[in-house]
Amino acid sequence: MIVLGIESSCDETGIALYCTNRGLLGHELHSQIDLHAVYGGVVPELASRDHIRRLIPLTRQLLHKSGLQTSDIAGIAYTSGPGLAGALMTGAVMARSLAWALNCPAIGVHHMEGHLLAPMLEAEAPPFPFVCLLVSGGHTLLVRVDGIGQYRVLGESIDDAAGEAFDKTAKVLGLPYPGGPHLAKLAESGNASAVKLPRPMMNRPGLDFSFSGLKTAAITELRHNPSLNPADLAASFQAAVVDVLLGKCERALRAEKLQTLVISGGVGANQQLRKQAREMLSELDGRAYYPRLEFCTDNGAMIALTGALRMKSGATDDLAVQIQPRWSLESLPAV
Ligand code: KG4
Numbered sequence: 351m352i353v354l355g356i357e358s359s360c361d362e363t364g365i366a367l368y369c370t371n372r373g374l375l376g377h378e379l380h381s382q383i384d385l386h387a388v389y390g391g392v393v394p395e396l397a398s399r400d401h402i403r404r405l406i407p408l409t410r411q412l413l414h415k416s417g418l419q420t421s422d423i424a425g426i427a428y429t430s431g432p433g434l435a436g437a438l439m440t441g442a443v444m445a446r447s448l449a450w451a452l453n454c455p456a457i458g459v460h461h462m463e464g465h466l467l468a469p470m471l472e473a474e475a476p477p478f479p480f481v482c483l484l485v486s487g488g489h490t491l492l493v494r495v496d497g498i499g500q501y502r503v504l505g506e507s508i509d510d511a512a513g514e515a516f517d518k519t520a521k522v523l524g525l526p527y528p529g530g531p532h533l534a535k536l537a538e539s540g541n542a543s544a545v546k547l548p549r550p551m552m553n554r555p556g557l558d559f560s561f562s563g564l565k566t567a568a569i570t571e572l573r574h575n576p577s578l579n580p581a582d583l584a585a586s587f588q589a590a591v592v593d594v595l596l597g598k599c600e601r602a603l604r605a606e607k608l609q610t611l612v613i614s615g616g617v618g619a620n621q622q623l624r625k626q627a628r629e630m631l632s633e634l635d636g637r638a639y640y641p642r643l644e645f646c647t648d649n650g651a652m653i654a655l656t657g658a659l660r661m662k663s664g665a666t667d668d669l670a671v672q673i674q675p676r677w678s679l680e681s682l683p684a685v
Pocket residue numbers: 360485486487488489512513514516517528529530531534615616617618619620621646647648
């Protein structure tokens with residue numbers, strides 16, 4: 351069964367074709383970074399308009415490159431939430447209309463479930479059960495995963511998401527939007543112990559995160575000391591975020607008595623996070639799994655995969671064009 355996947359929840363238009371027998375057949379991505387960079391952040395209305403412009407040409411391009419026709423598509427998966435309402439609507443309308451025209455089923459996919467299952471696109475998929483750290487621009491979640499749709503949220507950010515904290519700190523450092531990868535690059539030439547920054551929520555029990563105070567502490571350091579080396583601040587900030595994220599991961603793994611950690615979502619592309627996660631897991635005699643870098647950030651492949659896995663078990667939605675800008679991961683049905 352070949353499933354077309356459509357991602358349009360934020361500032362990336364992602365299209366992919368996933369075959370339940372042969373795996374990923376191909377994918378296309380159009381990033382709107384240049385469009386939003388001048389505003390220093392995503393402008394929702396511009397995002398929606400651009401998705402409308404890109405969705406059909408990208409799908410045509412992918413079908414052409416894959417040597418397939420629309421008639422080869424047996425199901426359509428699209429991100430129906432969480433995300434920007436207008437942006438979600440563009441993908442939902444396209445998916446539902448095409449499914450109706452092709453007389454095939456369509457299914458709305460939870461964007462964070464897509465991130466969570468993205469490592470299954472790799473040759474070595476993580477075995478269930480595992481702990482998953484989902485770190486994106488909008489969410490920071492620690493989840494126990496016992497199977498597809500069997501999710502228990504162990505902890506989450508009570509304020510800024512990790513990616514949001516990266517982006518806001520980067521902005522103050524004068525780096526372009528989205529700041530996360532730029533801050534990480536700058537951190538490579540800095541000294542991570544140069545600036546003393548807090549490790550919020552680390553000496554409290556529990557698995558929740560808070561990044562707002564850390565971001566403010568970094569910004570305050572820079573304001574009080576304008577001659578501070580930006581690379582040192584970037585490295586110190588990154589070290590603090592990574593320490594907190596992995597400190598909580600270790601706590602979760604020990605509490606759940608598990609040795610498999612999955613890290614996914616945009617911040618999962620951070621090399622320092624990956625390096626320290628590998629070290630931590632080798633101390634625990636366990637293993638860390640990640641999607642390839644391009645599937646850490648938003649993409650259509652993770653949506654096609656998630657939709658295909660759910661459709662294989664018989665799940666489909668009705669014809670109504672529905673989006674869920676706010677949607678709990680724990681409310682998803684088990685497969
Ligand atoms: O998952 P994603 O593409 O979109 C959302 O669903 O939010 O995540 C985007 C976030 C942004 O905040 C971006 O700055 C961050 O991921 N990010 C990084 C890195 N690459 C992307 N943060 C830190 N280090 C990176 N290498």
